[in-house]
Amino acid sequence: MADAGAQTLQMSRDxxxxxxxxxxxIRLFEERVEKEFAAGNIPGFAHVYIxxxxxGVGICHDLTDEDYIGSTHRGHGHCIxxxxxxxxxxxxxxxxxxxxxxxxxxxxHIADLSKGMLGANAIVGGSPPIAVGAALTAKTKKNGRVSVxxxxxxxxxxxxxxxxxxxxxxxNVPAIFVFENNGYGEHxxxxxxxxxxxxxxxxxxxxxxxxxxxxxDFFAVVEAMRAALERGRTACKPSVIETRxxxxxxxxxxxxxxxxxxxxxxxxxxxxxxxxxxxxVRDVRLLDAAELDGIDSEVSAEIEEAVxxxxxxxxxDISALEKDVYVRY
Amino acid sequence: xxxxxxxQAINEAIRGEMRRDPSVIVLGEDVAGGQGGTAGVGKVGNxxxxxxxxxxxxxxxxxxxxxITESAIIGAAGGAAMTGLRPIAEIMFADFVGxxxxxxxxQAAKFRYMFGGKAKTPxxxxxxxxxxxxxxxxxxxxxxxxxxxxxxxKVVMPTNAYDAKGLMIEAIRDDDPVIYMESKxxxxxxxxxxxxxxxxxxxxxxxxxxxKHVTVVGMGLMLARAQAVAQELAKAGIDCEVIxxxxxxxxxxxxxxxxxxxxxxxxxxxxxxxxxxxxxxxxSIVAEKAFKALKAPIRKxxxxxxxxxxxxxxxxxxxxxxxRIEAAIREVLA
Ligand SMILES: Cc1ncc(C[n+]2csc(CCOP(=O)(O)OP(=O)(O)O)c2C)c(N)n1
Ligand SMILES: [Mg+2]
Numbered sequence: 001m002a003d004a005g006a007q008t009l010q011m012s013r014d015x016x017x018x019x020x021x022x023x024x025x026i027r028l029f030e031e032r033v034e035k036e037f038a039a040g041n042i043p044g045f046a047h048v049y050i051x052x053x054x055x056g057v058g059i060c061h062d063l064t065d066e067d068y069i070g071s072t073h074r075g076h077g078h079c080i081x082x083x084x085x086x087x088x089x090x091x092x093x094x095x096x097x098x099x100x101x102x103x104x105x106x107x108x109h110i111a112d113l114s115k116g117m118l119g120a121n122a123i124v125g126g127s128p129p130i131a132v133g134a135a136l137t138a139k140t141k142k143n144g145r146v147s148v149x150x151x152x153x154x155x156x157x158x159x160x161x162x163x164x165x166x167x168x169x170x171x172n173v174p175a176i177f178v179f180e181n182n183g184y185g186e187h188x189x190x191x192x193x194x195x196x197x198x199x200x201x202x203x204x205x206x207x208x209x210x211x212x213x214x215x216x217d218f219f220a221v222v223e224a225m226r227a228a229l230e231r232g233r234t235a236c237k238p239s240v241i242e243t244r245x246x247x248x249x250x251x252x253x254x255x256x257x258x259x260x261x262x263x264x265x266x267x268x269x270x271x272x273x274x275x276x277x278x279x280x281v282r283d284v285r286l287l288d289a290a291e292l293d294g295i296d297s298e299v300s301a302e303i304e305e306a307v308x309x310x311x312x313x314x315x316x317d318i319s320a321l322e323k324d325v326y327v328r329y
Numbered sequence: 330x331x332x333x334x335x336x337q338a339i340n341e342a343i344r345g346e347m348r349r350d351p352s353v354i355v356l357g358e359d360v361a362g363g364q365g366g367t368a369g370v371g372k373v374g375n376x377x378x379x380x381x382x383x384x385x386x387x388x389x390x391x392x393x394x395x396x397i398t399e400s401a402i403i404g405a406a407g408g409a410a411m412t413g414l415r416p417i418a419e420i421m422f423a424d425f426v427g428x429x430x431x432x433x434x435x436q437a438a439k440f441r442y443m444f445g446g447k448a449k450t451p452x453x454x455x456x457x458x459x460x461x462x463x464x465x466x467x468x469x470x471x472x473x474x475x476x477x478x479x480x481x482x483k484v485v486m487p488t489n490a491y492d493a494k495g496l497m498i499e500a501i502r503d504d505d506p507v508i509y510m511e512s513k514x515x516x517x518x519x520x521x522x523x524x525x526x527x528x529x530x531x532x533x534x535x536x537x538x539x540x541k542h543v544t545v546v547g548m549g550l551m552l553a554r555a556q557a558v559a560q561e562l563a564k565a566g567i568d569c570e571v572i573x574x575x576x577x578x579x580x581x582x583x584x585x586x587x588x589x590x591x592x593x594x595x596x597x598x599x600x601x602x603x604x605x606x607x608x609x610x611x612x613s614i615v616a617e618k619a620f621k622a623l624k625a626p627i628r629k630x631x632x633x634x635x636x637x638x639x640x641x642x643x644x645x646x647x648x649x650x651x652x653r654i655e656a657a658i659r660e661v662l663a
Contacts, residue, residue: 095639095642103638123467186376188394193394193395259367259369315642315643320643325634325636
């Protein structure tokens with residue numbers, strides 16, 4: 001593997017600023033989601049992406065709006081990484097009119113097809129086959145696009161994941177399966193539930209290039225993704241990237257996590273991909289603290305505005321209930 | 330008699346049966362919780378706490394956490410059932426049955442018939458149903474019609490803690506595959522539940538309220554809604570007879586028909602889309618077998634033909650609500 005530090009240097013300051021902004025937007029967005037949830041402003045349940053920002057942002061860094069991603073129940077970070085509008089997301093999460101799915105989807109179903117975001121997914125293992133389909137479209141239309149399926153370590157054990165990887169190899173389509181291994185599927189550890197030595201190793205046996213990277217290192221994720229993109233865009237070949245992440249919070253907001261020791265949790269929280277990033281770019285003197293802090297305040301303001309808009313917005317009108325079941329019926 | 334919640338009643342039934350019969354096992358995702366974690370196993374007891382304490386009592390060989398792998402969970406449970414265990418397999422939300430439906434309807438439910446009556450598949454699939462939880466389109470469905478149409482499968486929908494215990498014991502002792510559907514919004518509702526084991530037989534409806542003007546059928550959470558409306562209408566002199574089928578397969582036609590013969594009117598409250606649903610099924614039974622008794626057209630109060638929406642205002646309108654139930658009752662009486 002090339003020195004990840006070198007990757008830092010190859011990125012323009014604008015690129016770095018954009019990456020940092022996205023990661024920070026995810027972090028602050030999710031912290032605000034937790035707060036609004038506690039205040040009773042978010043119905044149902046929600047899963048936050050705190051601690052995993054570098055994975056989603058690294059994977060999406062070189063994607064365009066034309067490329068596809070499919071996501072998971074823990075999808076807010078993927079949406080932001082792919083460029084979804086945070087106001088539209090907050091409206092959606094609060095079930096409001098004008099949300100990205102007009103309030104019909106909610107946290108676990110945010111989608112924005114104009115950004116190539118094919119949907120969060122509340123069915124664990126739902127996205128990989130869908131991503132194969134989008135990759136098939138790209139291959140058929142020869143448009144050079146790629147399709148990414150985000151999944152967790154838990155989802156890596158679903159039959160649908162295995163089937164999708166095999167089919168991607170057989171059909172030779174530009175699908176990239178990203179398994180974000182945050183150590184847990186709900187309340188069960190990956191060390192228990194993944195029978196193989198590693199997710200990447202098991203995936204490799206399907207006959208595609210598979211790599212495991214430190215998901216808390218934005219630059220390492222980007223580097224792995226660039227290799228996968230090269231295979232996908234030029235040769236229509238699928239890839240697997242396992243990003244080893246940490247879950248800073250519970251499975252869902254409010255999860256008391258009786259299955260995690262205080263020490264383990266503290267150790268997980270000590271690994272902070274955003275702090276890593278800040279340190280790296282400061283060390284090589286690309287962005288300084290003042291500049292990064294400036295981005296922080298811009299992001300805070302953007303999120304505040306999104307929340308205020310979402311709180312003020314009405315729920316969808318009842319007449320929306322029976323709309324959009326079909327295109328035509 | 331002690332008061333216990335619906336959740337506790339189910340727990341007690343399973344615990345009692347596991348004590349009585351060593352071939353009863355529990356398997357599913359996070360049924361114990363904490364496997365491979367850093368703070369011990371068994372503190373979760375399923376995400377709704379229904380299986381609390383079972384891991385501590387019965388250990389990892391009988392309270393088995395699986396990977397997230399519904400096809401393999403149900404397939405393995407069916408295979409184990411056919412070969413001598415009595416598995417209670419969990420599908421966390423009924424919606425996830427989409428992942429493993431083949432193992433239910435092509436496999437477990439068909440073994441006995443396909444194999445010429447030679448197989449026995451004493452399998453219980455526990456799952457949760459119902460909207461109103463603000464959980465969106467893939468965590469809110471009530472899929473009893475899908476299961477009721479499968480020959481070989483029995484379908485249980487307990488509406489209160491007493492029945493929950495007795496029907497669970499019955500399900501575990503039954504030699505056929507049973508899907509047992511827990512209404513998420515009923516978990517905390519308490520009722521008088523005896524400490525000892527008892528069975529509530531399948532195919533025996535419960536007439537929860539006697540009345541002479543109109544028969545109202547409600548399943549799962551909808552029973553409570555129907556009952557509440559009946560109580561209100563009683564004040565206006567409208568006398569509803571409210572029936573809880575308890576199991577949709579087998580289905581107690583006799584109690585239903587007797588009631589309709591008496592009242593001449595039928596309203597069915599069913600939390601699922603209107604087409605090919607239980608309301609349609611029950612209406613067809615009555616139209617076929619008690620047509621002459623009917624004094625008014627049958628009315629179905631169902632969800633619309635849509636997925637479950639997320640926004641609370643839409644979801645509340647999606648579910649059969651008291652306003653729509655009352656309107657239907659008044660309409661058949663008009
Ligand atoms: C088919 C299906 N089974 C089970 C669930 C319940 N569930 C939701 S998230 C989750 C854990 C997923 O773990 P993982 O894939 O590692 O993702 P993470 O939550 O860690 O991001 C489970 C079991 C579900 N939503 N869908
Ligand atoms: Mg995980």
